[in-house]
Structures are given as C-alpha cells and as structure tokens.
Amino acid sequence: MSEAGTFLPQEVIRTKRDGGIIADADIKRFVTGITDGSVTDGQVAALGMAVFFNGMTPEEGAALTLAMRDSGDVMKWTELGFEAGAPIVDKHSTGGVGDKVSLMLAPIVAACGGYVPMISGRGLGHTGGTLDKLEAIPGYDPYPSIKKFADIVKTVGCSIIGQTGDLAPADKRFYSIRDVTATVESIPLITASILSKKLSAGLNALVMDVKFGNGAFMDSYEKAEELARNIVRVAGAAGVPTTALLTDMNQVLGRTAGNAVEIFETIEFLVNPKAADRRLVDITLDLAAHMLSLSGAQPNFDVARDKAAVALMRGDAAALFEKMVAAQGGPTDLFEKRDNHLKLSSVVKPVLAGKAGHVAAMDTRAIGMAVVALGGGRTNPSQAVDHSVGFTEICQIGDSVQADQPLAMVYARSEAEAEDAVNRFRTAVTISEAAVNAGPIVAQTIGE
Known part of the structure; x- marks a missing residue:
C-alpha cells in the first residue's frame, strides 16, 4: 500500500x-x-x-466507481433549481437488438412525476444505440449545454443526450486499455464503467436492464445475474439505490431493428399502445414502475405500474416525447408528419419464411449484425450509420407462419445489400412444426 x-x-x-x-x-x-x-x-x-x-469487494468497486465518476463533470441538480431529494432517476440497458425501450420509458416516467436525465450511447458491434436512433430525427441535438439539458429535464421531465468527453474521462482511457488487454469481461470493471458514467448524472435512483441470451452482451444467464447483483451492491455502496431486472434477449425486442424504423415503432407504441408488441409493453411498464417507486415519485411498484399504464394509454407520454424532441431541435410535428421527417431506404424486400410452421428460435446477434451489414450499425466508434436501413415487421418466437409469409421486411440501400440481408435474416430464424412459447420477458428482479 x-x-x-x-x-x-x-x-x-x-x-x-x-x-x-x-x-x-x-x-x-x-x-x-x-x-x-x-x-x-x-x-x-x-x-x-x-x-x-x-x-473487488463492493466497497472497492464503489470507491473505483466514484473516483471514475469524479474524474469529470458531475451534475449537481440542487444548483440547477431542483429540490434536494427530487426523484431524479435513470435506466441503463446492457444492450440488445431492437431495444428502443429508453425512448418510450423516459416520457412515461416523466408523465408520472419522475425526472429522467438520460445519458445514452451509440451502438457498437451487434447492439443498437439510443443516440443513433434519435439522430434519425432531423434537427435533434444530442449535445445541448448542461444548462439547456437541465432546463429540458425540469420543464419536460426528461431529456436524452449523448456522452461527452467531460463525462468520466478516466473510464474512457481505462476501457480502451482493457479492450486491448483481454480484461473487458471483468465483472467489477464492467460495473465501475457503467456506473461511473450513469452516476455522473447525479441520480437519486437507478434501474438496470441486464440482458441475457444470444443477443446480449452477457449471453449466459448466470453471468448476467452475477453482473446484475454486483451492480446493485456497488451502486448501493456508492449511495444510489438500484434495482436490476434480468430480461430476455433471445429474440429481437419489438418488431423493428435499425434506427429510423425504431423511431417509427416508438411513435406507434406511444400513440396506439393497445396494438404494440406485448413483450415491449411489459418490459417498458415494469421498468417504469421500478424507476418511479425506487425514486420516490410513486409510493410503491403496483401504484407506479398502474399510473405508468394510464400515462401511456391516454397519450400523456406521447405528448412529452414530442415535446422533448422539439426542445432539442427536432420537428414540432414529428408524430403528425412522421412519414415526411423519418427517411427509409427505397429498396424494400420481404424475408419469406420458405416453409410453414412456428418460429421456434432466433439468432438475435446475427440479426443485429445484419443491421450492421446494411449500414445501420458500426464496427468502430468513428463510423457513421445509415439511419434509413433496417428490418420491420419482425417475427417473434411462437408466431405461426406460412411458406409465403414474411418473417420480416428489409429496408436497404441497394438490391445486393437487400438480398444479403434477406439471406442473413432467414438463416437466423428457426422454424419448427411444433408450437413454441417464449419465456417471460422479465426473468428476475434483483434489489438491495
């Protein structure tokens, strides 16, 4: 020593x-x-x-997390006009394919009394990034000033922005070295990396969406559970109450994968939630309820979930999402004129099932990589993405299909890229004669 x-x-x-x-x-x-x-x-x-x-012990992990958090800017909400103990809460997902939950979640929580200063990242590898999706909206500014960020959170209730170079700079260097020295998979270091960035937002509560399955960073359920428990312990030791949900990523979440296509699904989800994919509704409302109850915005989980459902069904969340977009430079009529504002590629092809049966399994990572191959993702952080490409009408495990029925629709820049995406997607989906039921979207909830 x-x-x-x-x-x-x-x-x-x-x-x-x-x-x-x-x-x-x-x-x-x-x-x-x-x-x-x-x-x-x-x-x-x-x-x-x-x-x-x-x-590392939880105490060491907390010390590392706080030191990396304090290596850069930390939001101090009381200095920005918020009361001490205000329900300032965020959610972090470990990443997946079709995971657009943050986009609906932030306005739902805001509509129920929470404040959501969400700092999001870009996609890398097979996983999509919330920031890339929002940048499919023309004019959306993901890097407002700290004052404007705080003003939007205060007036709208939520704001989704990108990570800046002033946010946990120690983590940026540490991660880049871990990346080339085979130590990325360390649970204590993953925990400190995630939490140092999230806690720099000055949160009073945090909810984690830790995914497991073939489309998750942690494909093993046991490893995902280990990470979730460690995050909850370390965040608690750092003074931020945290709940983690273990959620299934053995299939695409929702019916789209890409950038503009996921914004389309987000808008449809918010304006017509009764027609939305049920797994997407379930995970979104569960996460919202935990955020609201853990932060103190609502008295308990059951009350919070009921209020979140009401805010979604009667359009309160939709109104706040559109208000947030406009406050960050996007169009004021995004919902009404979404077909004009959100551009999709002109080459559209179906992925035909080829045989009748039931969707039994999905190589979710392969579908994520098919989005990358279309140009909708990146293989290194400096690459630009094409927001107009992706998949829509994606099948789900348990769906019954006919031979001439699409498993998905491809939006591509060229005929050749569309054909490649069709082949990739078809190969990634298993069709069986017997009916199959998918497991629950939320497998376990871990709290302090």
Missing part, C-alpha cells in the same frame, strides 16, 4: 495481485493518475488484469 504523501502505482497493483484490498485513497489516486496520464498504460493494464483474476 502507498505511504502517506507518496503514491506508488506499482504497490496498488501488488496489493490486488496478491488478493488484498486496495484502500479508498489509493484507488482515488490511481484513477487520478489514469486521468492525468501519470499512471502508464502498462500500469493500468496490470491493475486491470489483477482485478480480472482477483475481483
């Missing part, structure tokens, strides 16, 4: 290498070194590997 007044990064590494517990002060100084460059890439990599093999 480092002596008072003398910081020795190698001693911090040695402590964790030997299975010891690192003092909070040493974690803080190590993270400062990551931020200002006084700790070398080799030392960062060595600590990452030591944590990978020996883990």
